[in-house]
Amino acid sequence: MSIFSNSKKDKKKDHFNQKLIAPMVLGSILNPINSSIISVALIPIGQAFGVPPSQTAWLVSALYLATAIGQPVVGKLIDVFGPRILFLIATSLVGISSLIAIFAPDFWWLVVARCLLGFGTCAGYPAAMYLIRSEAERTGKDSPVSILTLLSISSQTIAVVGPTLGGVLIEVGGWQSIFIVNIPLSLACVLLGYFRFPRTLEDSLREESKCSSIDFMGIMFFGITLITGLFFLMNPNWNHLYLLLIATISGVIFTAFELKIKNPFIDLRLLGGNTPLLLTYARGLLSATVSYSFLYGYTQWLETGRGLSPSHSGLSLLPMFLTSIIVSKTTGKNPEIRMKLIVGSVVQAIAMSLLLFTSDSSSLVYLVIIAILFGIPQGILNLANQNAVYFQASSKHIGASAGLLRTFMYMGAILSSAANGLFLKSEANTKGLHHLAIFSLVMCFVLIVTLLDQSLSKIGKKTDDLLK
Numbered sequence: 196m197s198i199f200s201n202s203k204k205d206k207k208k209d210h211f212n213q214k215l216i217a218p219m220v221l222g223s224i225l226n227p228i229n230s231s232i233i234s235v236a237l238i239p240i241g242q243a244f245g246v247p248p249s250q251t252a253w254l255v256s257a258l259y260l261a262t263a264i265g266q267p268v269v270g271k272l273i274d275v276f277g278p279r280i281l282f283l284i285a286t287s288l289v290g291i292s293s294l295i296a297i298f299a300p301d302f303w304w305l306v307v308a309r310c311l312l313g314f315g316t317c318a319g320y321p322a323a324m325y326l327i328r329s330e331a332e333r334t335g336k337d338s339p340v341s342i343l344t345l346l347s348i349s350s351q352t353i354a355v356v357g358p359t360l361g362g363v364l365i366e367v368g369g370w371q372s373i374f375i376v377n378i379p380l381s382l383a384c385v386l387l388g389y390f391r392f393p394r395t396l397e398d399s400l401r402e403e404s405k406c407s408s409i410d411f412m413g414i415m416f417f418g419i420t421l422i423t424g425l426f427f428l429m430n431p432n433w434n435h436l437y438l439l440l441i442a443t444i445s446g447v448i449f450t451a452f453e454l455k456i457k458n459p460f461i462d463l464r465l466l467g468g469n470t471p472l473l474l475t476y477a478r479g480l481l482s483a484t485v486s487y488s489f490l491y492g493y494t495q496w497l498e499t500g501r502g503l504s505p506s507h508s509g510l511s512l513l514p515m516f517l518t519s520i521i522v523s524k525t526t527g528k529n530p531e532i533r534m535k536l537i538v539g540s541v542v543q544a545i546a547m548s549l550l551l552f553t554s555d556s557s558s559l560v561y562l563v564i565i566a567i568l569f570g571i572p573q574g575i576l577n578l579a580n581q582n583a584v585y586f587q588a589s590s591k592h593i594g595a596s597a598g599l600l601r602t603f604m605y606m607g608a609i610l611s612s613a614a615n616g617l618f619l620k621s622e623a624n625t626k627g628l629h630h631l632a633i634f635s636l637v638m639c640f641v642l643i644v645t646l647l648d649q650s651l652s653k654i655g656k657k658t659d660d661l662l663k
Contacts, residue, residue: 211330211342218387219326222282222319223346224353225289225380226262226601229312230487230608231357232364232373233258234494235505238623239370244302248495248623252616255491256609257306260425261313263605264418270321270598271460274591275409278322279392283385288315290381296374312377317598319384320350322392324585324597343585347578348523354573356516358494362509413460416449425606428613461599462592471651472587472596475580476603478536482576483607484614484638485543489569492615492631493550495623497562500555514563518570523578532579533651539575542568544639550632555625577604583651611635 237251273281292311299305323346364372424442427435453459466472497508526535546568553562580600588596618630 210334214391215326215330216342216345218282218384218391219319219323220346220349221380221384221387222286223323223350225286225319225377225384226313226316227350227354228357228360228380229258229316229377230255231354231490232361232376233309234491235358235361235498235509236365236370236373237491237495238498239365239505240302240305243370244305246302247620249616249620250302252612253306254309255487255612255615256425257309258313258316259605259608259612260422261310262317263425263602263609264421265314265317266321266598266601266605267417267461267595268414268598269317270325270594270596271414272409273318273321273325273594277393278318278325278594279388279394282318282322282388282392285315285318286381286384286388288312289384290378291315293374293377293381297371308374315381320601321594321598325594326392327585328593343582344523344578347581348520348574350577354490356513358490358512359509359516362504362506366504366506410453410456410458410460413449413453413456416445416452417460419445420449421602421606425609428610430616431613461595469587472584475583475587476600478576479580479600480603480607480610481638481640482540482543482572482580483604484610485547485607485635486569486573486576487608487611488614488631488635488638489547489550491611492619492623492628493565495615495619496553496625496628499623500625500628501557501562502555511559511562512566515566515570515573518567519574522571522574526575526578532582535575535579536651539572539579540639543572543576544636546572547632547635547639551629553625553628610638 233254237248237254240246240254241248241251269281269285288311292308292315295311296305296308299308327342327346360376361373364376368375420442423438423445427438427442450463453461453463494508494512497503497511498505503511529535546565549561549565549568553565581597584596584600585593614631614634618634619627
């Protein structure tokens with residue numbers, strides 16, 4: 196009996212800790228659900244507070260501005276202190292910020308709440324990537340590809356089902372209901388994280404050198420660079436050139452400082468020597484710009500240009516959700532990613548081209564076809580880029596590297612938000628949608644970046660452990 200018991204215990208030690216999966220997945224979906232669910236709420240919120248689409252775009256940008264800064268910062272802190280304490284603090288903030296949003300007295304209070312919400316969703320993804328890598332080191336074998344696939348599928352699923360869920364919630368309880376849904380999610384994350392995540396903070400706090408190794412100056416200049424640069428992108432004109440100047444100066448100081456110190460916030464020397472990882476970040480930015488331009492611009496056009504209700508607008512994107520799930524499940528277990536990226540990029544460009552032929556009287560069948568096509572890159576690109584970072588980043592910096600991938604994706608989301616504000620400034624009409632489609636097609640040269648990256652063909656050669 197004891198021999199059997201010991202062998203069973205040893206077997207558990209050799210396998211991924213299944214108790215970690217639920218909090219990992221739940222934490223990772225907080226950002227995508229809040230990113231996508233707002234898309235069908237922009238028009239109702241604008242009507243409630245009397246603001247045009249150019250201002251409601253800040254609801255999108257506020258969340259992404261916070262997460263673009265917060266993800267690598269929290270990722271770095273997770274690398275130092277472990278995921279538990281950062282996860283608990285961040286997911287608690289999700290519930291608090293949602294309460295602020297529900298009772299927001301005016302539009303800009305709502306923007307502030309979305310900003311806080313962005314910071315609250317920062318810990319889920321880097322914590323999950325940290326745990327996947329640490330479990331691989333603990334067991335002595337690569338974590339199963341199914342775990343990475345599940346992480347991506349859950350995020351993609353919730354991102355695409357978000358508009359459908361949001362439309363139904365708005366019809367039932369008004370725009371406030373899209374924030375109410377965060378409260379039970381926040382509580383579940385806090386409870387699961389508290390009881391299931393490893394307790395690493397106590398050990399880390401005993402090592403004072405780890406505390407002193409946090410590069411607060413680097414974090415500060417990184418934040419200034421991003422904030423001023425992204426504020427300029429939100430409303431680019433000659434009067435705001437000073438923001439671009441501040442971003443440039445701060446970026447130069449950040450680079451010089453990071454190259455000088457021993458333990459930088461972002462190791463630019465290591466990053467500069469890792470061209471494949473840099474190309475993955477570039478792909479993440481470009482593909483996210485196209486994806487979010489479609490998600491936010493298309494849903495607003497469906498309501499204003501095509502005349503659909505929020506619930507019908509959300510339902511029209513349901514085929515994209517189904518296609519994304521099918522594609523992710525079908526391709527997820529194959530670790531080779533180069534062909535996935537090529538196919539996803541080509542289909543993304545084709546789908547965006549079809550938007551040029553939409554009109555106020557476009558048939559629902561045609562609109563559903565567009566949604567289905569967009570589901571293919573939605574199910575391929577993010578999963579492939581996530582897997583690329585997992586293999587290209589060093590284990591010592593996996594949290595920060597995963598956070599940086601999300602930062603580049605959020606920068607793409609902010610670019611798309613700025614484009615939405617520019618092309619759909621006064622009204623989400625068909626002409627504005629066509630201009631947005633042309634802008635997105637320019638961003639589709641992500642395909643070229645993929646073709647230039649020959650290192651992608653090496654990923655997936657050794658698959659024996661991964662497929663177990």
